[in-house]
Amino acid sequence: xxxxxxxxxxxxxxxxxxxxxxxxxxxxxxxxxxxxxxxxxxxxxxxxxxxxxxxxxxxxxxxxxxxxxxxxxxxxxxxxxxxxxxxxxxxxxxxxxxxxxxxxxxxxxxxxxxxxxxxxxxxxxxxxxxxxxxxxxxxxxxxxxxxxxxxxxxxxxxxxxxxxxxxxxxxxxxxxxxxxxxxxxxxxxxxxxxxxxxxxxxxxxxxxxxxxxxxxxxxxxxxxxxxxxxxxxxxxxxxxxxxxxxxxxxxxxxxxxxxxxxxxxxxxxxxxxxxxxxxxxxxxxxxxxxxxxxxxxxxxxxxxxxxxx
Amino acid sequence: xxxxxxxxxxxxxxxxxxxxxxxxxxxxxxxxxxxxxxxxxxxxxxxxxxxxxxxxxxxxxxxxxxxxxxxxxxxxxxxxxxxxxxxxxxxxxxxxxxxxxxxxxxxxxxxxxxxxxxxxxxxxxxxxxxxxxxxxxxxxxxxxxxxxxxxxxxxxxxxxxxxxxxxxxxxxxxxxxxxxxxxxxxxxxxxxxxxxxxxxxxxxxxxxxxxxxxxxxxxxxxxxxxxxxxxxxxxxxxxxxxxxxxxxxxxxxxxxxxxxxxxxxxxxxxxxxxxxxxxxxxxxxxxxxxxxxxxxxxxxxxxxxxxxxxxxxxxxxxxxxxxxxxxxxxxxxxxxxxxxxxxxxxxxxxxxxxxxxxxxxxxxxxxx
Numbered sequence: 194x195x196x197x198x199x200x201x202x203x204x205x206x207x208x209x210x211x212x213x214x215x216x217x218x219x220x221x222x223x224x225x226x227x228x229x230x231x232x233x234x235x236x237x238x239x240x241x242x243x244x245x246x247x248x249x250x251x252x253x254x255x256x257x258x259x260x261x262x263x264x265x266x267x268x269x270x271x272x273x274x275x276x277x278x279x280x281x282x283x284x285x286x287x288x289x290x291x292x293x294x295x296x297x298x299x300x301x302x303x304x305x306x307x308x309x310x311x312x313x314x315x316x317x318x319x320x321x322x323x324x325x326x327x328x329x330x331x332x333x334x335x336x337x338x339x340x341x342x343x344x345x346x347x348x349x350x351x352x353x354x355x356x357x358x359x360x361x362x363x364x365x366x367x368x369x370x371x372x373x374x375x376x377x378x379x380x381x382x383x384x385x386x387x388x389x390x391x392x393x394x395x396x397x398x399x400x401x402x403x404x405x406x407x408x409x410x411x412x413x414x415x416x417x418x419x420x421x422x423x424x425x426x427x428x429x430x431x432x433x434x435x436x437x438x439x440x441x442x443x444x445x446x447x448x449x450x451x452x453x454x455x456x457x458x459x460x461x462x463x464x465x466x467x468x469x470x471x472x473x474x475x476x477x478x479x480x481x482x483x484x485x486x487x488x489x490x491x492x493x494x495x496x497x498x499x500x501x502x
Numbered sequence: 503x504x505x506x507x508x509x510x511x512x513x514x515x516x517x518x519x520x521x522x523x524x525x526x527x528x529x530x531x532x533x534x535x536x537x538x539x540x541x542x543x544x545x546x547x548x549x550x551x552x553x554x555x556x557x558x559x560x561x562x563x564x565x566x567x568x569x570x571x572x573x574x575x576x577x578x579x580x581x582x583x584x585x586x587x588x589x590x591x592x593x594x595x596x597x598x599x600x601x602x603x604x605x606x607x608x609x610x611x612x613x614x615x616x617x618x619x620x621x622x623x624x625x626x627x628x629x630x631x632x633x634x635x636x637x638x639x640x641x642x643x644x645x646x647x648x649x650x651x652x653x654x655x656x657x658x659x660x661x662x663x664x665x666x667x668x669x670x671x672x673x674x675x676x677x678x679x680x681x682x683x684x685x686x687x688x689x690x691x692x693x694x695x696x697x698x699x700x701x702x703x704x705x706x707x708x709x710x711x712x713x714x715x716x717x718x719x720x721x722x723x724x725x726x727x728x729x730x731x732x733x734x735x736x737x738x739x740x741x742x743x744x745x746x747x748x749x750x751x752x753x754x755x756x757x758x759x760x761x762x763x764x765x766x767x768x769x770x771x772x773x774x775x776x777x778x779x780x781x782x783x784x785x786x787x788x789x790x791x792x793x794x795x796x797x798x799x800x801x802x803x804x805x806x807x808x809x810x811x812x813x814x815x816x817x818x819x820x821x822x823x824x825x826x827x828x829x830x831x832x833x834x835x836x837x838x839x840x841x842x843x844x845x846x847x848x849x850x851x852x853x854x855x856x857x858x859x860x861x862x863x864x865x866x867x868x869x870x
Contacts, residue, residue, distance in 0.1 A: 217548040229651065233834070269838070278848075279841035282590060282651065286788060287841070291834025297825040298542045355546050408825060420652045466659040470642075473653065476648040 200444055202326035202333035205326030206486070208440020209336050210235070213394025215425065215432040216342055217482035220420060221267075221387030223350065224380045226274055227493040228371035229285025233292020234266050238392025240296040243303060243399040243406040252311045252400045256393055259400075261453065263392025264386060268386035272390070275380050303406040310404035311335055333401045335393075339426065339433075342390070346429040359383055361414050363489030366496040377495050393414070413466065420469045424476055427488065435472070442468055508854040524793055527843035528807075531836040538831055544824065548564055563813065565699035569771065570809035571802075572701075573598070573780075575708040576763035576788035578794065578801045579715055580756040581737050584636075584717060585796060587732040587752050593639060593654025594760040595784025596661030598630035601761025602768045603665055604631035606684060606775050609691045610673065617690050624691065624765055632752040632761015634816025635661065640753025644746040658784065667808050669775050683776035693770035702770030704763075708805075711759065711799035760784065772809070781812065782828065789837050808833075 214231050221228045228234075228463075238259035246255030270288060273279040311333035319332040329340075350356045361369040362379040370376050394414075398404050418441060425431035446461040558565045577594045582589035591597075604627040614620045635657060642648035653853035668684070675685040693702040719725040728748055731738040735745050767780065790808055792799030815829030 199823075248526040261539050273838065277842055277845040281845055283788075283792060283837060283841055286592070287787075287834045287837030288829040289834070290785065290789075290837065294828050294830025294832070294834060295538070295542070297538075298544065298831065301823075301825055408827065416652060416655050419654070420649070423649065423652075455669055457671050459663040459670065463663045465662045466656040466663075467658045470653050473648050474642055474646065477642070477648040 194198070197338065198324055198327050199425045200202050200441060200448065201324070202331070202442035203444030204437045205329060205336065206332060206440065207443045208326065208436040208438075209332075210394040210398045210402065211341050211418050211421065211437035211439055212339050212343075214340075214391045214415055214432055215396060215436055216346060216423045216429055217263075217390030217392075217394065218386040218418055218422045219344070219387075219425065219427050219429060219432060220359075220390060222492055223359050223427065224383040224487055225362045225366060225489050225491040225494065226380050226384045227281045227285065228267070228270055228288070228388065228391075229282055229419060230266065230270060230288025230388075230415075231285075231418050232411060232413070233289040234263055234294075234388050234400070235292075235395030235411045235415045236290045236296040236332070236409070237262050237266065237397040238395030238408055240300045240303075240395075240406060241392065242396025243298070243308065246310065246400050247303065247306065247308050250309075252308070255400050256396050256459075259392040259396035261388040264385045264390035266392070267388025268381070270388065270421070271384040274495065275377050281493050286293045289415070297408045300406045300408065304408070305405075307405050308400070311363050311401040312398075323480075335397050335401050341459070343429045345435050350429070360489070363491055366491050370498060371495075380409065380496075394418075417465060417469050420473050423488075424472050426444065426476075439468070441467055506854050508852045509849050510594030510852065512580060512848060512850050519847065522839070523843040523847050524795070526791070527839040528836060530842075531832065531839040534839070535832045535835050538835070542831075544822065544828075549818060549822065549824075551553060552817055553810065556817035557810040557813035565697075565701050566813045567809040568705065569702075570703045570812040571671045571805040572770075573710040573763045573767050573831065574787055574790055574805035574808055574812075575784045575802055576704075576711055576766070577760050577783050578790035578805060579711045579798060580759040580763075581787050581791040582794075582796045582798065583759070584640075584752055585716060585732075585789045587728050587749060589640065589643060589753065591615075591636060591639075591654055591753065591756050591760075592651055592765075592788065593657050593784070594635060595656035595780060595782065595788055596654070597757040597760035598634050598764035598767070598784055599658075599661040600635045600757075601628035601632040602779060603668060603776060604628045604770050605849065606668070606673070607755045609687055610684075613655040613688070613691070615690055618849065620690050621693075621769075625762060626768065628761045628765035629758035630761070632764065633756075633758035636757025636760070637750050637754040640745075643753075643838065644749035657749065657856055665775065665779065666777070669777060672802045673775065675774075681725075681776070687773045691769055693766065695770070700771060702766065704766030704770045705729065707762070707766065712801055714736050716798040720840045756818060786812065786833060789833055789840075793840055806823040812822075 196241060197326060214235055216229060218231060230490040241262040242259040245254045247256035263274060270284055273284045274281045314331060314334050315331040320326040350360065358369065358374050359379060362376050366376045396413060401408065421432060421435040421439070422467065424435045442465050447466050449456065449461055450458050536550070539549055540547040557563045577598065580594055581591055605624040608624045610628045611799050612623060614623065636654065637659060639650045642653055643650040663772040669682040673684045673685055693704060695702050704761070719729060727738065731743055731745060731748055739745060764780065768775070772779065780827055790801055790804045794804040811829055811832060815826060816826065818824045819826050
C-alpha cells in the first residue's frame, strides 16, 4: 500500500491532461465529428494557458484563454468538416501540424521560463481518507474540475434533452434533422466545446503539472486520447479509468527511471504507446468486427441535407 | 430582393479547374501563412524570400531541395499505395526509422566489402524492417478492425524510442565524445553522390517508384484488385479477393518503401544514425500525397515543392532563429486549403434569388 499511494497520486496528476482531451473528444464524437487534431489543440492550449498565466499572473485566466483558443480551433475544424464537408481525418492531421508548428513559434520566447501556476489545494476531510485521500483529493483545483466534468457529462449525455439531441445528431443525423434539430449547428457547437475542453487538458500540463512551456510537451498524449475514446466506448467514466491507467504507466516508468533501473530509458518510454496498441487490440478483438457498441453511427461522415425548393 | 447561396454537386470537373484548384489552394495557404507569420512576430516577406533564396536561389539550393524531395517522393508513394485501399498509413515516420535501424544493423553485423552485395543486404533488410512494422498495423486492421491511424502513429513513437535506445546505448560511437550517434559508415556502405552535391543515388529510386506504381495500379490485375477493394471491400470479397491478405501485403509494401527511404537517407546523406534522424518526412509525405491527389507522377512534382519548404525551414532556423517545426504551420495551412479546394472541385456555388429559382438576367432586372 505504501508504494501504491505515490503511484496512484502521480497517475491522477499525469492522467488529467489525457482525461480532459479524452472527454473533449467524446463530446465532439458524440455529435458525429471525428477530430484527430487533439495533439495540436493540446499544444496550442498548453501554450495559451502558459502565456496568459505568465503575463497576467492568474493561472485561471490562462485556463480560460486555453479554452477560447480551443474553441477557435474547433470552429476551424467544424467549418471544414460541416460546411465544406471535407475529409475529417485530413483536417485533423492538418490541425495537428498547424498546432505543433504554431505553438513552437509562439512559445519560442517562453522556453526555460517558469510560472507559479496552480497550487495544490487539499480538500479538508476528504484528503484525510487513507489511500483515496492522497490519491484523489490533494491536487490542484483543475483536477477537481475534471471529476466534476466526468459526472456532468455522464448526466448530460443520458438524462438531458440537449444530450439526447447531441446523440441523435451523431447516430442518425437524418432523423435528428427530421426532428427539427439543426445538424450543422449542433455539430459546430459541440466540436467547439469539445476542442475547448481538449485545450484545457493542454493547459493543465503547462499551468499545473509542469508549470513551464516546452516544445512538443504533450508528446503524443493527444493521440493516446483518441485511442482512449475507443477504449472508453464513448463513456466519460470509463474515460477517467483509462486516463488514470495511462497516467499510472507513465508515473511508473518515470519512477523506475528515477530508482536507477537497469532497463534503458527509451525502452521504458515505449510503454504508454505499446499499451495504447494493446488496449485497442484487446477492445477490437473482444467486440469482434463490425460496429463497436457505443460508437456514434454517423461518426466521420459528412451530412448532406437535401435541398428543397 | 433576397439573395442566397446554393450549393450543388458538380457532375464533372473540367481539366482546367482540376489544375487550378491545387495551385489556388497552395497560393491561398501561403497568403494565409503570411498573415499568421506576421501575427506571430515573424516578417512574412523576409521569411518567404529567405525560403525561396535558400532553396531555389542557386544550384546548391536546388540540389538541397532535390535531396529533400527524394525521401518525400518515396514516402508519399507509400502513403498513396496504402490509401488506394482506404488504409491510412500515418506510420511512415516510424517505418523510416526502422529501415534505418535495419540498414545500420546490416553494416554493423554483416559488413561485406563489396558495394553491390552490401547494398543488396541493406536494401532487403531495411525493406523487411519497414514492411513488417507497417504490416503489424495492417494485420490488426484487416483481421480485427483495429483503427490503423492510431496503431501506425503509436508505432512511430515506439520506433523512435527504439532508435534512441541504439544511439544512446549499445551502438553509440565511443569516440563521439558522448554525442548520441553511431560511428560513420565505411565508404562501401555509402550511396554515390552526384556532381559534388549531396544528391545521392536514392534519386533514381525516387524517380522510378512513382512510374512503377503508376503502371502497377493502372495496368496490372493486382493493381485493379486493390483499387476495387479500396472502393468496395464487400464486392471484392464476393469476387473472391482476400481482403486480409491484400491489406497486409499492401501495408508491407508501403512500409517497405518507407523503410528503404530511411536506408537511402542514412547511407546517401547522413552516414550514421544520430538524434533527429528524420525531420518528419513521414508526416509531410501525407500532404504530398494529398496535394498530388494520389497521382504517382504528381507526387514527384509536389515533393519538389515541399522540398522547397523544408530547405527553407532549415535556413529560417539559422537566419531568423525560428524552431525547425515552425514550418509545420505552413504545412498545416496547405492541408487545410487543399481540403477547402476539394469542396470547390466537388460542388459549385450559385447565387440564387428569391424562392430558390435560377438567377437569370431577366429575374435580376425584374428585381431592381
